[in-house]
Amino acid sequence: MKNRNDKQGNLPPEIPHKKRFIIFLSVFAFLSVAVLIRYAVLMLRPADTENTGNTKPFVERGPILDRNGRILALQTRLGNITVWRPDIIDRDVLSRDLAPILQIPAETIDARIESSSADFIYLKKQVEQSTLREIENLKAEGRLRGVGVEAIVGRIYPEKRLASQIIGFVGNENNNGLAGIEYALESELSPASVKAKGGSGNQVFLTIDSNVQHILEEIGERIRRESRAEAVMFMAMDPRTGDILGSASLPNFDPNDINSSDDISRMDRPAIWAYEPGSVFKVFSMSALMESGSVNSGTVFVCDGHYERISNRGERVVINCLGAHGRVTIRDIIIKSCNAGAAYAADRLGADAFNELLQNYGFGARTGAGNPGETVGYLSPTSRWSERSKPTIAMGQEIAVSALQMVQAASAVANDGVLVPPRIVSRIVSPKGETIRSYEAPEGRGQSRRILKAETARAMRSYMVDVTSDIGTGWRANIRDLSLAVKTGTAQLIDPKTNAYSPTDFIASCIALLPAESPSLILYLAIIKPKGDSYLGGRIAAPPIREAAEALVDYLGIPRGRNPQISHPGSVSLPLPISPVVDAVVPNLEGYSKRELLPMLLREDLHIEISGDGWVRRQAPPPGSPLNSDTVIILELE
Missing domain, CATH: 3.30.10.20 (Trypsin Inhibitor V; Chain A)
Incomplete structure (x- = not known):
């Protein structure tokens, strides 16, 4: 008797199991074919498009440019050069082929490969596209077996050492600024910070002019070598706007090869280093005293080779001068750099009033130019002053300044009494070219301020013009057809071992405003610890000022004139007498x-x-x- 289910046409019990097995085999076969097809696609696809789904998009850190749009820092595609030791056929040949391309001695490459305990080696990182193309061309010829190229995104600095301390550098992953503008404006340059569409950060335009910077660095480096100095600072600023056109700090470094640099070469000295300025400071101390009304152009002091005074507490205060200058006015103090005259002039004004006038110049405070780590310098409160402090500060000792503070203070003398703070950043521009933020002229920033009467500033400039005459300390800065307002200085450095002034370590400096009648350029040079007998500012700092002025007036279009020399035995004789x-x-x-x-x-x-x-x-x-x-x-x- 047949089963009732059979009569109704149902399948026997074993049939459903066979059907499920067939379906399983079909699905497995389909998946296997899909995997094979996927594997074939991956194997045939070019290497640079592999794993597109997992590759991070190219995000571009914003560039840094000079005032004229010249690129100083740029994001680009780079490559790391690698070696897989098992594939090397002839290590000597490989090393010789790579040496001129990577600019690494063949012996160094060979030793690095031989001494490595690993099969995979990095020979050089962050290599530029031109070098990568050379390597790819040799590989296409069947050479460089075992050499590979690992594509990365990197930061390059086309001008290399130019303004390197100002620009700064980024970390190994090229995504975080670690120094300079790269660090200070991380929020503008980083795509992640600005959340820019298209994966790009903003553009940062500096006030630096690459040509001006090159001139300062070239002259400064030569002076550093010739004088065997520890370091050199050389600055150029437009006093009308506060724009830093150039700021050289030597020695410098190449941010493309940060591993070969040291702390000294990476130091942005004009911004972060504080030092005693020496006699250049007399321009500001004497201007302050004239502004107070405690002295004027006709006030006479007597220099017999030193300053001497007995304090109220019976302390004998003595400050030596370079010579016995006799009867001196403020003009003579500037022309001859008379320490005794400056000290006697400071006695005419109280300590608190004198200190306040110096603070008006910005001493003891940051300029806010935009350099990270900027120093405030050192101007102690009068409660800490000794009986020597006021006369000593008047001649440029017992006060610490930065080079930025010095050019800021000089702007007041150049601008007929109006102080204009320096700036290093000009504007921030979006990837589309739209100006996001503009650091306007000082009037718009609301930071410029009058600290001297116009007559005081003009009088000081006229005194500084005579510094370039035959009897002045800055005669070596004189240019026949261009009037310069100049002051030189020689400052002793403190010996950290004795905590007293060193008999061998000095800072030779010189400042110039040009043209003197209506300055549009300030030059300031400081040579730190020059070696040998030539260490006076008038002797080794004044000539480079003249050289830089000669080059820059033509480049910047500053008009020249045929101004005659002023020569006299000891008093100024002008061709147009006031009668x-x-x-x-x-x-x-x-x-x-x-x-x-x-x-x-x-x-x-x-x-x-x-x-x-x-x-x-x-x-x-x-x-x-x-x-x-x-x-x-x-x-x-x-």
Whole structure:
């Protein structure tokens, strides 16, 4: 009797098991074919597109550029050069082939491969595309067996050592700034920080001019070698805007090869190093005293070779001078760099008032130029001053400054009394070219401020012009057809072993404002620990200032004039004397230069408007016209 299920057409019990087995085999076969197809695709696909799903997209860190758009730092595709030892056929041949490409001695390459305990070796990291192409070409010829290229994203610095301490560098993964602008503006440069679309950070434009920077570094490095100095700082700033056009700190380093640098070469000295400025500081201390009204251009002091005073507590204070200068005015103190005169002048003003005037220049505070790690320097409160402090500070000792603070203070003398803070960053621009943030002119930043009367600043510039005369300490900075307002300095350094001034370690320095009549450039040079007998600022710092000025006035388009030399035995003799005749009628000024007109420009009772450069060719009113209090003398120079 048949089973009821059979009559109804149902399958026997073993049939469903066979069907499930067939379905399993079909699915397994299908998956196997899919895996084989996937494997074939992966094997045939070019190496640079492999594992696209797991490859991180190319994110571009924003570039750093100079004021003219010249690239100083850029994100790019680089490569690490590797070696797989089992594939090497001839190690000597391989080393000789790689040596000129990687710029590593063949012996070094051979020794590195031989001494390695691992089969996989990194020969050189972060290699540029041009080098990678050379290696790929040799590999295509069947050479360099065992050599590989590992593609990476890297940071390159096309100008190499140029402005390296300002630009800074990034970490090994090329994604975090560790120094300089790379560190200070990480939030702008990093794509992750700005959350930029398309994986790009913002562009940072500096105030640095690469050509100016190159001139300063070239001259500075030569001076460092010739003087066997420990270091050199050389700065150029536009006092009208505060733009740092160049800031050389030597020795420097190549951020493309950070492993070969040291702490000294990576130090941005103009921003982070504090030192006693020496006699250059007299420009600011004497200007401050003139501004207070405690001294004026006619105040006379007597220098017999030293300053001496008995304090209220009976302490004898003595400060030596380089020579016995006799009767000196503020002008003579600047021209001859008279320590005794500066000390006696400081006695005319109280300590608190003097300290406040120096603080107005920005000493004892950061300039905020944009350099990370900037020092505040050292200007102690008057409660810590000794009986020697005030006269000593007046001549540039017992106060520590940075080079940035020095050019900032010089801007007040250059700008007829208006101090303009320095800046190193010009603007921030998006990847699309839109300006996100502009560090405007000082008026817009609200940071510029008047700290001197215009007459005080102009008078100081006229004194500094005479420093380049035959009797001045800066005569070696003189340029025949360009007027420079100059001050030199020689500062002793403290010996850390004795905690006293070293008899052998000095800083030779020189500052220049040009052209003196209306400065558009400040140059400041400091040579640290020069070796040998030539260590005076007037002797070794003034000539490089002249050389840099000669090069930069032409590049920057600063007009030259044929200003005559001022030479005299001990007192200034100007070709245009200030006499009662000038008060009665308009003098004949044809043929006079701006420099010769400077005494007239400093007079508050005369109203003079000048246009052009060179010598006076036309004037109004004509010579002999009545000169009243409201008369405006218009002079056209050619």
